[in-house]
Structure formats: structure tokens, C-alpha cells
Amino acid sequence: MRFSRLLVPTTKETPNDATLASHIYLIRGGFIQSVGGSGLYNFLPLGKKVLDKVRAVVKDELDKAGCQEVSLSFVTPASLWQESGRFEKYGKELLRFKDRKNNDFILGPTHEEMMVNLVRQTVKSYKQLPLNLYQINLKFRDEIRPRFGLMRGREFLMKDGYSFHASEEDMKREFDLMEETYKKIFTRLGLAFRVVDADSGAIGGSGSKEFMVLADSGEDTIVVCDACDYGANIEAAVCQEKEFTTDTKTQVITMKALYDECISEIVTFVLPESEVLEEVKACNAVKANDLVDVESPADADRHVIDNTLKECTEYVNPEYADISAVQEGDACIHCGAELRYTKGIEAGHIFQLGTQYSEPLGATFLDENGKAQPMVMGTYGIGVSRLLAGIIEQHHDEKGCVWTKESAPFDLHILVSNIKDEAQVALGEKLYEQMKAKGVDVLLDDRKDRFGAKMKDYELLGIPHAVVIGKKLSDDLVEFVTREGMVKEEVSSSAIEALLNERF
RNA sequence: CGGAGUGUAGCGCAGUCUGGUAGCGCACCUGGUUUGGGACCAGGGGGUCGAAGGUUCGAGUCCUUUCACUCCGACCA
Numbered sequence: 059m060r061f062s063r064l065l066v067p068t069t070k071e072t073p074n075d076a077t078l079a080s081h082i083y084l085i086r087g088g089f090i091q092s093v094g095g096s097g098l099y100n101f102l103p104l105g106k107k108v109l110d111k112v113r114a115v116v117k118d119e120l121d122k123a124g125c126q127e128v129s130l131s132f133v134t135p136a137s138l139w140q141e142s143g144r145f146e147k148y149g150k151e152l153l154r155f156k157d158r159k160n161n162d163f164i165l166g167p168t169h170e171e172m173m174v175n176l177v178r179q180t181v182k183s184y185k186q187l188p189l190n191l192y193q194i195n196l197k198f199r200d201e202i203r204p205r206f207g208l209m210r211g212r213e214f215l216m217k218d219g220y221s222f223h224a225s226e227e228d229m230k231r232e233f234d235l236m237e238e239t240y241k242k243i244f245t246r247l248g249l250a251f252r253v254v255d256a257d258s259g260a261i262g263g264s265g266s267k268e269f270m271v272l273a274d275s276g277e278d279t280i281v282v283c284d285a286c287d288y289g290a291n292i293e294a295a296v297c298q299e300k301e302f303t304t305d306t307k308t309q310v311i312t313m314k315a316l317y318d319e320c321i322s323e324i325v326t327f328v329l330p331e332s333e334v335l336e337e338v339k340a341c342n343a344v345k346a347n348d349l350v351d352v353e354s355p356a357d358a359d360r361h362v363i364d365n366t367l368k369e370c371t372e373y374v375n376p377e378y379a380d381i382s383a384v385q386e387g388d389a390c391i392h393c394g395a396e397l398r399y400t401k402g403i404e405a406g407h408i409f410q411l412g413t414q415y416s417e418p419l420g421a422t423f424l425d426e427n428g429k430a431q432p433m434v435m436g437t438y439g440i441g442v443s444r445l446l447a448g449i450i451e452q453h454h455d456e457k458g459c460v461w462t463k464e465s466a467p468f469d470l471h472i473l474v475s476n477i478k479d480e481a482q483v484a485l486g487e488k489l490y491e492q493m494k495a496k497g498v499d500v501l502l503d504d505r506k507d508r509f510g511a512k513m514k515d516y517e518l519l520g521i522p523h524a525v526v527i528g529k530k531l532s533d534d535l536v537e538f539v540t541r542e543g544m545v546k547e548e549v550s551s552s553a554i555e556a557l558l559n560e561r562f
Numbered sequence: 563c564g565g566a567g568u569g570u571a572g573c574g575c576a577g578u579c580u581g582g583u584a585g586c587g588c589a590c591c592u593g594g595u596u597u598g599g600g601a602c603c604a605g606g607g608g609g610u611c612g613a614a615g616g617u618u619c620g621a622g623u624c625c626u627u628u629c630a631c632u633c634c635g636a637c638c639a
Contacts, residue, residue: 067572067573067589068600069573069574069588069589070588070589070600071573071574071587071588071589073573073574074568074573074574074575074632075631075632075633077633096631149637150637151637151638167638168639197639199637199638199639201637201638202563202636202637202638203632203633203634203635203637205632205633210639214639216639217639218639268639277638337636348636348637349636350636403639404638404639405639406639407638407639439639440639441638441639442639443639444639445639475597475598476597476598478597479597506597507597507600507601508596508597508598508599508600508601509597509598509599510598510600510601511600511601512598512599512600513598513599513600514599514600515600526598528597528598529597529598530598
């Protein structure tokens, strides 16, 4: 591709709402364009190329693991969601609308219902199981507050996979296979990540794990052990039991628990004064949809006491649960070493769903005895567009993007310094044609601009390697540049061909 | 939804207090010079000032209503 023909609107100025490196550089580098704010983005040619490359890695590894790609209708009849009970339950993030015949529809925020519907219509026998189907398609979640560019858009590209099994054991086998497959994907993309235990949230199910791209800008706090591989989202983290006595000072936190159909109750949570209430755990302990602060003091309907206070008996009908957050320095549940906090970007999440969707939606198969059984399911997601942001969060410097090999928009960038210098142009064109012939995806900067402007754009775009053909060509020298660290090697014009042939 | 703020050219902003011909930087177009670190000179195009209503001889500016977006909390790949 010739730079002069490529639509890459790079800018010097940072958009005023961008604070994260990934947001700033993806906009400034002309990869994406905001659509009237509000978490919607257009992918320009370069952004689309990166997205496709990331997507290709995801697809390649999944296909190798035996998964099959499908594409489900993005507009979904509400009736399916009414069947599963999520039409009412999902909340305002679900975009609902009507068609001309006044039928209800939604834009899919996740596709359990759709995939179960597909499978229940086509799979009838245990002989057809197991099955792992996925798609890499748009999702829409009407987020309360979209922000951080691609990190939390309302419309985003997600890989969502669903597996169907005749038994719990087989589903667990697939779950482990997906964990390994996801590790391969994240590794190929050049990401530093950690697999952590997680809360299952709105999707439901048990035994879920999150794939956290490690970055200080991450929105999730994760608890990790440096001595072993234990890691967990703070929402689900556990540690070795701490000793408290009846003398322990306690704190009482009163909250309102919200349930379906506008039902609520007042709950008091009691935990040692030294501990911190973990709201997700607390919410799970009372099986509520949400916990909110109470405006005025009220008598509690229930009392939930932290497990560490089993001795405490001053309440009637106490319920015990783990409701305190693991703190830094607590002992690892596996090895006893000190735990610490770090920040992560949730880029993947895998769930053991069981029969949570197959039962209400009637997805059954006939077993060896001809008896109908609900399919046992797993579900597996990767935020593909979020991965782009994750890659840049981990791979950038003060000058711009530093794409990893498998995510880069081009393999090689050839920069001709002065387009009026015939010798420079001739060498640039020659190398460009040679590399293209080899199947290398190469970008030739053939623009009329000055050297500085072209170099700034190279640094901003962050293609892994560049050949800079400049005024030293009169001494038969060109530069081979490695974007990471901006390492420059001077080589002769004949040696550059050998070098490129060796590298690509 | 709670709190704070902003809407003026593609982007970033000034002008609003104190009403009087719509401005600056970047980007864009034309011509020329320049070509190793985001060049320079000259000329040029681009706006229903978020929307609606009101006050006024006159509204970007004052009043009312409304919409959108951004930032801080709960949700999520």
C-alpha cells in the first residue's frame, strides 16, 4: 500500500476526552474515528486491518481447537429473551425496539438465547455432541457510561462461543481446553496476561475464569500470588482463613438488596472492623440483583455475618458468608504466600454454564437410553475490539503505538525521506515491489511531506519495522528501524535486501 | 440515576460577564520556495454559534424549555 493513497488521518492534537494511551493513539493514528461520542466508533482502514488480524488469530486458534464459526442474526426477536426470562431481567443495557409490525426486538448484547435456539432446532441426539460453536460479531450494550475509547464502547466486536455437552464432565473438559486455547491466543498477540477466578455476573453459571490483560489503566482489581499461579478478581478472591475472636471490633453496614419485580429487603452485613465489604460477594450472599445504599435507617430483614465471625451470636437468624474483600498481604489460599493487588483489563471470560439456559429454553437431546436430557453448556467470550486497546495499553511509548507482530497493520514500513530525490525513490520502489512480491504486507511512505512529518507518523502508527531511505543514501547507507525502542541500524543499500529477505 | 461541567468550521479553542458585521490555531484548496525530526510566504474555501420558543430595533451573548456529550460513582467482553 502507498501511504499517499491510504486514508489515515493522523493528528498532532489529542482529542479532549481521551486519557488512556490506547484511546489517544488509536484516534491520533487514524485507526478509529469517534461517531458523535457515546461509545460508537468507525474503524478506518488501518484500524480495520488490525481488527482483522486480531480476529484471524482468534479464529485460527479456535478452529484448531475444533470450534466451528457461525454468524447469528444481530437483531434478535425479543420472544427468545422472554423465554429465557432475561428480557425483563437484563436491564437498560439491553437495547429494545419495535419493528413496523410492532413486534419487540433487541440488539444482541450476548447470544446465549440465539445459539441455544440454533442448537435445539438442529441437535437431537447425544451422537451429535459435543459441539462448540462461536461467532465473531458485533454486540451492543447500552452502557450507562461508555468511556476509554475501544475499552468500553457500546458497540463492540466480541467473540462469543458456546459449547454443548451430554455430561458435566465433558463440559469441564471443554472448559479446560478453552482455557488453554485462550492462553495461546493471548500469547500469540504478545500480551502479558493472567487467568483469574471470577464472579459470574449477569451471564450466570459457576466456575468462571477471566483473562486479564495486565495494565495499570485496567478497570478491574485482581488479587495475585507471586509464589504460585493463584489469581482472582477481587470480586471472587479468597484467602486463608483469618482468626478473629469475640473481642474483635466489628462494623455493621446496612444496605438495600434489590430483587426481581421491585422486591427489596434491608440487609445488614457484619464484618471485622479491619476488613472491607466486597459488594459483589455480599450481593451473591443474599442472591440479590443489586445492592444500594439505604437513604434512611430501617430495621434489617436479614443479618449476614462474615465467615470470620462465626463466634458472633448477637443476631437472631444469622447467616454466614464470605463477604469481605481479600486485602494485600493476606495469605494465598493455595500456598500461603502474601497476596498483592494489580490492575487488569478483562479481555476474556469463560463460564461453566451447566443447564441454566438449556433447561428454560428446552434444549434437550436423547441419551443412549432414549431419554431426553438438557444439554450441559459452557460459554466463552473474548472482547476482540477491547483487545486492540489492551495491546496498545501494554505496547506503546511516548511517541505512539508499538504493535506486536501478529497485530500490526503492516509488516514493514518503507519511508522515502525526500520524494524529489530520484535515487531514494528508486530504491524505495524497488524494495517495495520486492517485498510485495514475497507476500509481505508493506507500506511505502511516498508522500511529498518532509522527513520529520513522515517519521512522526511512522512512530505514531507503530509498525514493527521500517526501512528509512534518506540523505545518507549518497554514502550508500539506509536505516533499518525496529519500532520497539526505536533501534536504528545503518546498513548499505545492498545489505538491506539481504536483511529484509532474512527477516521476512 | 446521583454529583460536576461542556455544546461556536473536520479537530482543539476564544468570544457570552457588559447584546451591535463570527474569530484564532491545526487540518483543507491554489501558487511558489523548502526536504533528516510535525517547514515558510502569499492567496483562498468552509458556520443555520446543539435545538425550540421568548425579550429586543438588533441575540453566539439575556430569559425559558429541551436535547446531546464529557468527567467522578454502581454495570460489563
